[in-house]
Amino acid sequence: MLSSPNLELTREALATSTLSHGLKAVGDRWTVQILLASFLGVRRFDEIHNYAQIPRPTLSNRLRSLVQMGVLKPKIYQENPPRYEYHLTRKGIGLYDATLMIWAWEKRWGDRAIGLPQKLIHTSCNHSFLPLLTCRACGESVSMKDLSFQLIPNKRLNTATIERLQTPRMTGDGNSVMGLGLRVDRWSLMILSAVILGCHYFDQISKVLQIRPSVLSRRLTSMLRSNLLHCEADSSDARRRVYRLTPSSRDLFGYIVCLSTWAGEEHLHEMSSIRPRHTTCQRSFYPKVACSHCRQDIDAWAVDFEFKGKKPT
Numbered sequence: 080m081l082s083s084p085n086l087e088l089t090r091e092a093l094a095t096s097t098l099s100h101g102l103k104a105v106g107d108r109w110t111v112q113i114l115l116a117s118f119l120g121v122r123r124f125d126e127i128h129n130y131a132q133i134p135r136p137t138l139s140n141r142l143r144s145l146v147q148m149g150v151l152k153p154k155i156y157q158e159n160p161p162r163y164e165y166h167l168t169r170k171g172i173g174l175y176d177a178t179l180m181i182w183a184w185e186k187r188w189g190d191r192a193i194g195l196p197q198k199l200i201h202t203s204c205n206h207s208f209l210p211l212l213t214c215r216a217c218g219e220s221v222s223m224k225d226l227s228f229q230l231i232p233n234k235r236l237n238t239a240t241i242e243r244l245q246t247p248r249m250t251g252d253g254n255s256v257m258g259l260g261l262r263v264d265r266w267s268l269m270i271l272s273a274v275i276l277g278c279h280y281f282d283q284i285s286k287v288l289q290i291r292p293s294v295l296s297r298r299l300t301s302m303l304r305s306n307l308l309h310c311e312a313d314s315s316d317a318r319r320r321v322y323r324l325t326p327s328s329r330d331l332f333g334y335i336v337c338l339s340t341w342a343g344e345e346h347l348h349e350m351s352s353i354r355p356r357h358t359t360c361q362r363s364f365y366p367k368v369a370c371s372h373c374r375q376d377i378d379a380w381a382v383d384f385e386f387k388g389k390k391p392t
């Protein structure tokens with residue numbers, strides 16, 4: 080039997096995590112696609128509509144939310160009738176690291192139908208690169224096994240306060256369905272976070288995420304099917320099943336940590352309740368995405384894209 084985490088503390092930390100709030104704000108499928116489009120320079124309503132195949136009412140709704148959150152800024156490009164382009168703000172550009180992590184994950188594991196660039200070129204060093212998750216403090220590349228997690232629930236991030244103050248409520252379809260690719264939604268990412276924090280049994284996950292057993296059972300089945308989790312009989316009690324991460328879900332950690340850091344620093348201006356520490360340098364861990372070739376940080380304006388087919392613009 081695996082050692083048991085403090086379930087009450089884990090429940091509170093997950094509920095008040097910047098990840099949970101960040102995913103609510105920008106983690107839904109359509110918003111992720113709009114952000115990808117924005118970083119590829121696709122800015123006009125019709126272009127985004129064509130690129131990401133988002134139903135028009137949903138696109139209007141998401142663009143309005145992103146403008147309200149200060150992630151995108153509309154600029155008029157035609158007076159009569161008025162037409163707008165949507166430009167990333169400074170806050171929006173802060174989502175670049177998370178977006179690069181999505182690109183990297185989609186390239187390895189994804190099954191998304193929209194056109195992603197085949198290759199990223201770092202214009203500072205002129206080489207194609209893979210985005211590398213590194214530690215801001217020491218610059219070393221980092222994976223989940225190099226981190227430990229401290230849980231300090233931030234009471235100011237309880238759901239009631241946040242929903243009133245920060246996150247515009249999204250209406251319409253698709254809010255909680257499908258974040259990345261076709262297989263990963265907000266709930267999958269929360270379930271993976273619970274497993275990362277040491278909850279490996281059904282009853283533990285159900286308790287820390289407050290998910291009804293019937294609903295959790297469905298979600299776990301679908302995650303097992305899409306290879307985001309695998310499960311085995313517990314070695315000390317064959318009636319219990321142990322849920323573990325797979326290589327593809329472990330690889331989602333880069334996105335999880337970049338998104339929750341952005342949400343804490345740029346969106347909520349609060350410390351997350353889940354605080355990673357880099358065990359190598361013994362400092363609090365904040366991610367920075369670097370170029371796999373020259374190891375320099377990647378700025379959004381220093382990347383070119385290569386497409387197999389035609390460019391989206």
Ligand SMILES: [Zn+2]
Nearest residue numbers: 214217357360
């Ligand atoms: Zn470090």
Ligand SMILES: [Zn+2]
Nearest residue numbers: 201204370373
């Ligand atoms: Zn480089």
